[in-house]
Amino acid sequence: MTPPDSAAATPPADALTALRTLLADDMAEVNRLILAYMQSPVALIPELAKYIVAAGGKRLRPLLTLGAARMCGYDGMAHCGLAACVEFIHTATLLHDDVVDESALRRGRDTANAVWGNQASVLVGDFLFSRSFQLMVESGSLDVLRILANASATIAEGEVLQLTTAGDPAASVEDYMKVIEGKTAALFAAAAEVGGVLAGRPAAECEALRTYGQSLGIAFQLMDDQLDYAADQAALGKSVGDDFRERKATMPVIVAYGAGSAEERAFWDRTIGEGDQQDSDLAEAHRLFARHGALEETGRIARRHAEAAAAALDCFPAGAHRTALQDVAAFCVARAY
Amino acid sequence: MTPPDSAAATPPADALTALRTLLADDMAEVNRLILAYMQSPVALIPELAKYIVAAGGKRLRPLLTLGAARMCGYDGMAHCGLAACVEFIHTATLLHDDVVDESALRRGRDTANAVWGNQASVLVGDFLFSRSFQLMVESGSLDVLRILANASATIAEGEVLQLTTAGDPAASVEDYMKVIEGKTAALFAAAAEVGGVLAGRPAAECEALRTYGQSLGIAFQLMDDQLDYAADQAALGKSVGDDFRERKATMPVIVAYGAGSAEERAFWDRTIGEGDQQDSDLAEAHRLFARHGALEETGRIARRHAEAAAAALDCFPAGAHRTALQDVAAFCVARAY
Numbered sequence: 211m212t213p214p215d216s217a218a219a220t221p222p223a224d225a226l227t228a229l230r231t232l233l234a235d236d237m238a239e240v241n242r243l244i245l246a247y248m249q250s251p252v253a254l255i256p257e258l259a260k261y262i263v264a265a266g267g268k269r270l271r272p273l274l275t276l277g278a279a280r281m282c283g284y285d286g287m288a289h290c291g292l293a294a295c296v297e298f299i300h301t302a303t304l305l306h307d308d309v310v311d312e313s314a315l316r317r318g319r320d321t322a323n324a325v326w327g328n329q330a331s332v333l334v335g336d337f338l339f340s341r342s343f344q345l346m347v348e349s350g351s352l353d354v355l356r357i358l359a360n361a362s363a364t365i366a367e368g369e370v371l372q373l374t375t376a377g378d379p380a381a382s383v384e385d386y387m388k389v390i391e392g393k394t395a396a397l398f399a400a401a402a403e404v405g406g407v408l409a410g411r412p413a414a415e416c417e418a419l420r421t422y423g424q425s426l427g428i429a430f431q432l433m434d435d436q437l438d439y440a441a442d443q444a445a446l447g448k449s450v451g452d453d454f455r456e457r458k459a460t461m462p463v464i465v466a467y468g469a470g471s472a473e474e475r476a477f478w479d480r481t482i483g484e485g486d487q488q489d490s491d492l493a494e495a496h497r498l499f500a501r502h503g504a505l506e507e508t509g510r511i512a513r514r515h516a517e518a519a520a521a522a523l524d525c526f527p528a529g530a531h532r533t534a535l536q537d538v539a540a541f542c543v544a545r546a547y
Numbered sequence: 548m549t550p551p552d553s554a555a556a557t558p559p560a561d562a563l564t565a566l567r568t569l570l571a572d573d574m575a576e577v578n579r580l581i582l583a584y585m586q587s588p589v590a591l592i593p594e595l596a597k598y599i600v601a602a603g604g605k606r607l608r609p610l611l612t613l614g615a616a617r618m619c620g621y622d623g624m625a626h627c628g629l630a631a632c633v634e635f636i637h638t639a640t641l642l643h644d645d646v647v648d649e650s651a652l653r654r655g656r657d658t659a660n661a662v663w664g665n666q667a668s669v670l671v672g673d674f675l676f677s678r679s680f681q682l683m684v685e686s687g688s689l690d691v692l693r694i695l696a697n698a699s700a701t702i703a704e705g706e707v708l709q710l711t712t713a714g715d716p717a718a719s720v721e722d723y724m725k726v727i728e729g730k731t732a733a734l735f736a737a738a739a740e741v742g743g744v745l746a747g748r749p750a751a752e753c754e755a756l757r758t759y760g761q762s763l764g765i766a767f768q769l770m771d772d773q774l775d776y777a778a779d780q781a782a783l784g785k786s787v788g789d790d791f792r793e794r795k796a797t798m799p800v801i802v803a804y805g806a807g808s809a810e811e812r813a814f815w816d817r818t819i820g821e822g823d824q825q826d827s828d829l830a831e832a833h834r835l836f837a838r839h840g841a842l843e844e845t846g847r848i849a850r851r852h853a854e855a856a857a858a859a860l861d862c863f864p865a866g867a868h869r870t871a872l873q874d875v876a877a878f879c880v881a882r883a884y
Contacts, residue, residue, distance in 0.1 A: 252708045306669050309646075329710055332643050332669055336676070337703035343680060343696040350689060359680040366674035371589045373666055 225537035229273050232534050236276045236290055237269070243294040247341045258326050258334045263301055270430070270542075271401045272297045274535070278405025278419050281523075281531035289408055291345050292354065296401045298342035299358070303365060303393075305335035354404045361400035368392015372458070377485065379467045379478035381459035390431040391424070398427030418522050422535070425519035430542045432512035435460035437545075439496065440505050451492045457482045461511065465504040466495075474498055509543065516543040562874035566610050569871050573613045573627055574606070580631040584678045595663055595671045600638055607767070607879075608738045609634045611872070615742025615756050618860075618868035626745055628682050629691065633738045635679035636695070640702060640730075642672035691741045698737035705729015709795070714822065716804045716815035718796035727768040728761070735764030755859050759872070762856035767879045769849035772797035774882075776833065777842050788829045794819045798848065802841040803832075811835055846880065853880040 230237060248259035272293030279289035309328045326334075339362075346358050372389045375381045402423030406416040438453040439462055453460050459482060467478045477494065480486050499505050520536040567574060585596040609630035616626035646665045676699075683695050709726045712718045739760030743753040775790045776799055790797050796819060804815045814831060817823050836842050857873040 250704055250707075252704045252711065254707050254711050255704065303673075306673060309665070309669055328646070328665070330707065332646055333703055333706045333710060336640075336643060337700060337707065339673070339676065340696065340699035340703050344693075344700060347689060347692045347696050352684060352687060352689070355684045355692065356681075359677065359684050362677035363674060363681060366670055366677050367587055367589045367592065369670045370587075370591050370667065370674065373670060374589065374591050 225534065225541035226268065226270070226273075229277055229534040229538055230269075232530055233273060233276045233280065236280070236287075236293070237273070239287060239290040240269075240272050240276070240293045240297070243290060243345070244297060247294065247298065247345060248338070250337065254326070254330060255334055255337055258330055259301075259338060262305060263297075269297065270538075271300050271397060273538075274398060274401040274423055274426075275405045277531050277535045277538075278402045278422075279409050280405075281526055281529065281535065282406050282409035282411045282415065282419075284405070284409035286408075288349055289405060291348050292404050292408060293401075295342045295345035295349075295358065296397065296404075298338045298345065299362060299365070299397060302335040302339040302342065303369070303397075305331045305338070307369070309335075349404075349408065351408065353407050357400050357404055357407065361396045364392050364396035366392075368394070368396065375459050377457045377483055378459050379463055379475070379482040381464060383461075383464055386459060386461060386464055387428070390428055390435075394431040394434075395424045395427030398430065399423035402426075415525065418525050422519050422522040422539075425515045425522060426539055426542060429512045429515035429519060429539065432461055432508055432515065433543055433545065436462060436505050436508040436512070439499065451495075454481070454492055454495055455487065457485050461508045462499055462504040463495075465507050466498045466502050469502040469504075470498065512543045516540060562871065562878035563605065563607070563610075566614055566871040566875055569867055570610060570613045570617065573617070573624075573630070574610070576624060576627040577606075577609050577613070577630045577634070580627055580682070581634060584631060584635065584682060585675070587674070591663070591667060592671055592674055595667055596638075596675060599642060600634075606634065607875075608637050608734060610875075611735060611738040611760055611763075612742045614868050614872045614875075615739045615759075616746050617742075618863055618866065618872065619743050619746035619748045619752065619756075621742070621746035623745075625686055626742060628685050629741050629745060630738075632679045632682035632686075632695065633734065633741075635675045635682065636699060636702070636734060639672040639676040639679065640706070640734075642668045642675070644706070646672075686741075686745065688745065690744050694737050694741055694744065698733045701729050701733035703729075705731070705733065712796050714794045714820055715796050716800055716812070716819040718801060720798075720801055723796060723798060723801055724765070727765055727772075731768040731771075732761045732764030735767065736760035739763075752862065755862050759856050759859040759876075762852045762859060763876055763879060766849045766852035766856060766876065769798055769845055769852065770880055770882065773799060773842050773845040773849065776836065788832075791818070791829055791832055792824065794822050798845040799836055799841040800832075802844050803835045803839050806839040806841075807835065849880045853877060 244263055248256050248263060250256060275293040275296055276289055279292075309331050342358075346355055349355070368389050368391065371385070372393060375385050375389060399420045400423070403416050403420040406419040435453065435458075438460070439451065441450060453463075463478060463482060467475060470478065477491075477498070481491050481495070516539040519539040523532050523536055526532050581600055585593050585600060587593060612630040612633055613626055616629075646668050679695075683692055686692070705726050705728065708722070709730060712722050712726060736757045737760070740753050740757040743756040772790065772795075775797070776788065778787055791800075800815060800819060804812060807815065814828075814835065818828050818832070853876040856876040860869050860873055863869050
């Protein structure tokens, strides 16, 4: 096991920078591929794709593919195509999520669907998903294709499950975990695993990479769900309280509901269950979270998964890439954005 | 060249039945796979998928894959997986189209999005698209994967182009052809081609199959666009005049606009261009079509492409499968639904 202190020794904000610096050349190639594959003679496609892809984001998922491949001793450049592919899958799901959630802000800007309409967001999402598929065919590995195809199906299942559990403040932790394992962790897991598969590493190592990505994805999403209530809106780059307005049964709500009095549960049933919300309700939700330590509990669970992620990489030889990937796990649960 | 008479000798309505009868065992396996792959522990997925997949439709695209493979002498069963894959791609695009078009009827029933909402339609469409991807990975052929990945990207491009040309009655025939080559013909072409690729046939034969599918798809869509105005609503199973209400610049409109007087063009500019439509406008559109023979001209162009489709198969040895595939081309341009 990695002692938790070893990860904490690197200031978390620098952990992502360290990984990016280590993989700067690879990432430049990934960015080149992303720009090349978003091109199309149909002008609206690069226009809309550029808006969402160029908006930045952390590019965490492609970094996992690049870092895993390099840690495994891969010395080619095909991992860049897979990293771009992973980012395209992510971007396509963002476009479709925004349609679904009717979000107004993403990464601090208007969502694409608010600018171009739902129709364009759905179809350009489909285009980017198809592009991801073309990129992974280029890898020439059926194992890689199978992993990413399975991840895509699992992501969609998680998104649909989220839709069916929305509006149920009494949703179980088990259902919530299934949602985030699907909508988030499946792609993190696949992103890390394909790095090892491309490098031709044995099954046990590929499985360890998968566990790393899976645990990291769960930790990441738990923090996302905590930050949706706790973050500074400017730093987060999206609206605080979106999940509340969208009646999502995320971990903070599930914890507060589980520990709540009958009167408190009636509050959650009205606001999340029936969607009957007043302006003052978000502040009341915060008071209930504070009373039951719901945001802290969400953070604690996130940290447990981040530690499991770091520990999963202990089977690899020590080195700069392993350290950076393990530190990223600490970053994910310490980030404020 | 196949003389046009040889195709016309089979009553078109029976041509599809003949192909279905010839491939009945294969099609049973395709239907089994479709049912198996639409399953998911997330209950809403099979529920919604069953609604749209079980609604039937002609299953024309999977029949092309099956027929092409058998005509090429393929004697395995892997072509059934590809046929199911092709149907899933088609179904996913239908689900996303319905979101986009806000159509109220599809195959004579309420659209899925009218029943379950846009959110579920987008996400279950994504799930089916992912499933199509899993099915094609099972084929184990990178050539097949490349063809289908390219087709998926081309479909999305066609759909986006359609979005950007909607509301322009002065759209060029060239733009219209690009739209239907993308949104319809690309999948027909890929469906036929992968049958030959799976059978290990030489490049020239696979290319001939591709030409067959491409021409057939163009003919099919031209007829669809004609039937959208001309069909008996009950037989078609969807609303007549949908394209008019959705302001699509389809071939009948392009023909009538091109041949129209200044006053007639003003009518199209108002109804299609500005979307300012009165109840009596659809009848007026029909009068203008009749004046310029626009529906007949659309049918003539469709028949030309159907004849090219049939001719493309002349390089294959005569036999039941070739005859059935060639007759299907005649069916596509004689159908009333």
